[in-house]
Amino acid sequence: MSAPLVGRDERSRSIALISLVVTLGACADPTTSVPVIERPHAATVVAASTPTAVAIGNITGYGVNDAGTIVGPSSGRTSSAYLWDASTNLKLLGTGGFAWSIAEDGHTVGGKNAAGLPVVWTAAALAGPWTESPIPDAGFGGAVRAIASGVSGAPVVMTGNVWTNGSIKTPARWTPCTVEPGCANGWRLSTVPLSPPITEAWGQDINPSGMIVGMEGTGCCRAAFWDANNAQSILQPLVAGAAAAAWGLNDAGTIIVGQSNDVAVVWVRGSTSVDFATVAPIRLEATNTCKGNAVSIAYAVNPDFGTSGTIVGQACGAPVAWKVDVSVSPASIVKVVLPSTGRSTSGEALSINRSTSGSRYRIVGDVNGAGAYWTNF
Numbered sequence: 001m002s003a004p005l006v007g008r009d010e011r012s013r014s015i016a017l018i019s020l021v022v023t024l025g026a027c028a029d030p031t032t033s034v035p036v037i038e039r040p041h042a043a044t045v046v047a048a049s050t051p052t053a054v055a056i057g058n059i060t061g062y063g064v065n066d067a068g069t070i071v072g073p074s075s076g077r078t079s080s081a082y083l084w085d086a087s088t089n090l091k092l093l094g095t096g097g098f099a100w101s102i103a104e105d106g107h108t109v110g111g112k113n114a115a116g117l118p119v120v121w122t123a124a125a126l127a128g129p130w131t132e133s134p135i136p137d138a139g140f141g142g143a144v145r146a147i148a149s150g151v152s153g154a155p156v157v158m159t160g161n162v163w164t165n166g167s168i169k170t171p172a173r174w175t176p177c178t179v180e181p182g183c184a185n186g187w188r189l190s191t192v193p194l195s196p197p198i199t200e201a202w203g204q205d206i207n208p209s210g211m212i213v214g215m216e217g218t219g220c221c222r223a224a225f226w227d228a229n230n231a232q233s234i235l236q237p238l239v240a241g242a243a244a245a246a247w248g249l250n251d252a253g254t255i256i257v258g259q260s261n262d263v264a265v266v267w268v269r270g271s272t273s274v275d276f277a278t279v280a281p282i283r284l285e286a287t288n289t290c291k292g293n294a295v296s297i298a299y300a301v302n303p304d305f306g307t308s309g310t311i312v313g314q315a316c317g318a319p320v321a322w323k324v325d326v327s328v329s330p331a332s333i334v335k336v337v338l339p340s341t342g343r344s345t346s347g348e349a350l351s352i353n354r355s356t357s358g359s360r361y362r363i364v365g366d367v368n369g370a371g372a373y374w375t376n377f
Contacts, residue, residue, distance in 0.1 A: 050339075050376070051321075051336060051338055051339060051374050051375065051376045051377035052339070052374065052375050052376045053338065053339045053340060053341045053367065053372050053373075053374050054341070054372060054373050054374070054375070055341040055342075055368070055370055055371070055372050056070065056084045056090070056370075056371040056372060056373060057075075057084070057089075057090050057370060057371055058074050058075045058082070058090065058370065058371065059071075059072050059073070059074060059075060059082040059083075059084050059090060059370075059371035060072045060073055060074070060075055060350070060365065060366040060371055061084075061350060061351060061364025061365050061366065061371050061372070061373060062099065062100050062101070062350055062351060062364075063099070063100055063101040063102050063109075063146075063147075063351050063364075064102070064351050064352070064353045064362055064364045064373070065102050065103065065104045065106060065149075065353060066104055066353045066354050066356070066357040066360065067085075067104075067106055067357075067360060068085070068086065068353070068357070068360030068362055068373075069083065069084070069085040069102055069106050069126060070083070070084045070085070070102075070362075070364050070371070070373060071083050071084075071093070071099040071100070071101065071102045071109050071111075072099055072100075072350075072364075072371065073097075073098045073099065075366060075369065075370050075371060079095070079096050079097075079098075079114075080092060080093075080094065080095050080096060080097060081093040081094045081097035081098055081099035081109070081111050081113075081121070082099065083099070083102070083109060083126070083130075084371065085106075085126050087126060087127075088126050088127055091126075091127075091128060091130070093109060093111075093121045093130050093132070094111075094113055094114065094119070094121065094132050095114060096113070096114025097111055097112060097113045097114055097119070097132070098111045098112050098143065099111040099121070100143070100144060100145045100146065100160070101144065101145065101146045101147040101158075102147065103147050103149045103153065103154060103155040104149035104153035104154075105149065105152065105153030105154050105155075106126055106153075107122055107123060107124065107154075108120050108121070108122050108147065108154075108155050109121040109122075109130075110144030110145070110146070110147050110155075110158055110160070111143060111144055112141070112142065112143035112144070113132060113134070115141070116141035116142075116143075117134045117137060117141050117142070118134065118135050118136075118137050118141070118142040118143050118144050118160060118162065118172070118174075119132050119133060119134050119135060119144070120132075120133055120135060120144065120158075120185070120186075120187070121133075133185040133186075134184070134185065135174060135184060135185055135186075135187040135189070136174070136182060136184045136187060136188065136189035137162040137163070137172075137189065138162040138163060138164045138170070138189075138191065140162070140163035140164070140165075140166050140167075141162070141163055142160060142161050142162035142163055142172060143160045143161060144158050144159075144160040144174070145159060145160035145161070145202070145203060145204055145205070146158065146159050146160065146203070146204065146205045146206045147206075148206045148207050148208040148210075148251075149208065150208060154176075155176065156175070156176065156208055157173060157174065157175050157206055157208065157210050158172075158173070158174040158175075158187070158206065159171065159172060159173055159174070159203030159204070159205070159206035159212045159214075160172050160174075160202065160203055161201075161202030161203060162189065162191065164191065168199070168200045169200045169201065169202050170191045170192065170194070170200065170201070170202075171191065171192035171194070171201055171202055171203040171212060171214055171226065172189060172190075172191055172192065172202075172203060173189075173190050173191075173192060173203070173206070173210065173212065174187045174188065174189055174190075175187070175188055175190070176188075192212065192226050192230050193230055193232075194232065195232045197222070197234075198216060198222060198224055198232070198234065200216065201214050201215060201216050201222075201224055202214050202215070203226075204246065204247050204248070205246075205247065205248045205249045205300075206249070207249050207250065207251045207252075207253055207303070208251060209228050209251075209253060210227075210228035211225070211226065211227055211228055211249060211253045212225070212226045212249075213225050213226075213246035213247070213248065213249045213256050213258075214226075214246060215244070215245040215246055215247075215258070217245070220243050221243055221244075221245075222234050222235070222237075222243075222244055223235040223237075223244035223245050223246035223256075223258050223260070224246065225246065225249075225256060225276045227253075227272075233275055233276040233277040234277055235256065235258075235267055235276055235277070235279070235281070236267075236277070236278075236279065236280050236281060237260040237261060237281070238260040238261040238263060238265065238281055238283065239261060242260055242261040243259075243260065243261065243262075244258065244259065244260040244261075244265075244281075245258045245259050245260075245297075246258040246267075247259070247297070247298065247299045247300065247313075248298065248299060248300040248301045248311075249301070250301050250302065250303055250304070250305040250309070251303045251304060252272075252305070252306065253272050254268065254269050254270070254271065254272065255267070255268055255301050255305050255309075255326075256276065257298035257299070257300065257301045257311050257313070258297070258298055259295070259296070259297040259298065260281055262295035262296070263283055263284070263285050263295070263296055264283075264284040264285050264296035264297055264298040264311075264313050264315065264322070265281035265282060265283055265284060265298065266281065266282050266284060266298060266301075266311060266324065266326075267279045267280075267281050267282075268282060268326050268331070282326075282331055284296065284298055284311065284313075284322045284324075284333060284335075285315055285335075290315065290316035290317075291316070294315075294316045294317055296313065296314065296315035296316070296320075297313045297314055297348075298311050298312070298313040298322070299312060299313045299314075299348070299349065299350050299351070300312050300313070300349075300350060300351045300352050301352070302352055302353075302354060302355050303353070303354050304354045304355055304356060305324075307325065307326055307327035308323075308324060308325040308326065308327060309323075309324060309355060310322070310323055310324070310352055310355070310363075310377070311324055312349035312350070312351070312352045312363050312365070313348065313349055313350075314347070314348040314349065315335075315337075317345075317346050317347075318337060318338070318345050318346065318347060318367075319337075319338040319347045319348050319349040319363075319365050319366075319367050319372075319374075320335060320336060320337050320338060320349060321335075321336040321338060321349060321352075321363055321374075321377050322334065322335055322336070323335075323336060323377075336377050338363065338367070338374050338377065339367075339374075340367045340368045341367055341368045341370070341372050342367075342368035342369075343368065344367070344368045344369060345367065345368075346367065346368070346369075347365060347366045347367030347368065347372070348365045348366060348367075349363045349364070349365040349374070350364060350365040350366075351363070351364050351365070352364070361375065362374065362375060363377060
């Protein structure tokens with residue numbers, strides 16, 4: 001069952017933070033015994049903000065479109081796919097399913113169903129009814145993890161993973177179709193070929209050009225980028241041999257966000273002619289900011305990030321945003337700790353829409369054990 005929703009007149013909470021300016025240099029990573037040698041273009045980190053948090057009930061916000069409609073699994077990420085919008089409140093899409101992403105036009109949601117098959121849920125209006133439709137896989141299931149939309153708002157390409165040979169996770173790219181062969185429920189599958197040393201991976205995000213970012217595993221191994229022609233680039237970690245993961249990509253294909261060596265990072269290239277494999281990561285988090293074994297992760301970036309924008313994720317177990325400007329050297333990074341809707345500050349910021357979304361410009365995720373979105377950041 002869903003938790004009670006908080007109405008529009010719910011009192012929002014914010015917290016005033018102490019500004020701390022840290023200039024990064026050569027330093028040791030507090031979350032690992034492996035020393036981190038900073039790249040020459042290390043950034044300055046500042047902490048300060050007073051954003052607003054709004055609770056939205058039993059949903060973890062995994063995806064949000066420019067209209068402010070949010071999709072995701074039930075809180076705790078245990079079961080059932082949900083949609084939330086101010087006009088509909090919380091709506092169940094599929095029991096036992098998992099929703100990751102929503103198209104800009106609001107008519108298509110991607111994820112997986114209770115049987116572990118990649119699916120889309122479609123509806124003519126947010127109020128529904130919503131129809132679940134399996135889409136092609138390699139015979140062993142999979143999941144849609146990201147949808148990229150065209151100028152009309154309709155989905156033009158999706159990514160995620162399918163299982164090949166029963167046990168090998170393989171990045172997938174789905175494109176709209178209308179005729180056979182290979183067209184099922186309006187989508188055609190093509191798998192992304194992998195090059196050694198990567199032997200299995202999944203696609204985590206995709207842009208309208210068909211560029212994909214992903215990883216071998218959530219907390220290990222390598223982060224990767226595949227261009228629209230499936231050329232693979234392995235992203236550099238903070239230090240040789242350290243783990244890395246890529247979670248988000250901008251529409252221009254010049255910004256990738258993720259994590260390396262348990263630290264939130266961003267990879268920035270000046271143009272699409274630059275091979276991402278040659279790009280060193282920029283640390284988003286200063287060292288010695290978390291106690292114990294806490295880590296930081298960057299999950300998503302403004303789709304319209306050009307030379308400046310917002311990256312979201314978590315640091316020390318709390319939801320955060322980093323306001324980043326890469327037009328200056330070193331990059332300017334302003335850290336915004338996002339407030340809670342209750343007593344617990346634990347949570348994550350998992351997605352963000354375009355900065356041009358006006359009053360519906362939102363970061364989404366969860367905090368205090370339930371779904372939330374943040375504004376005024």
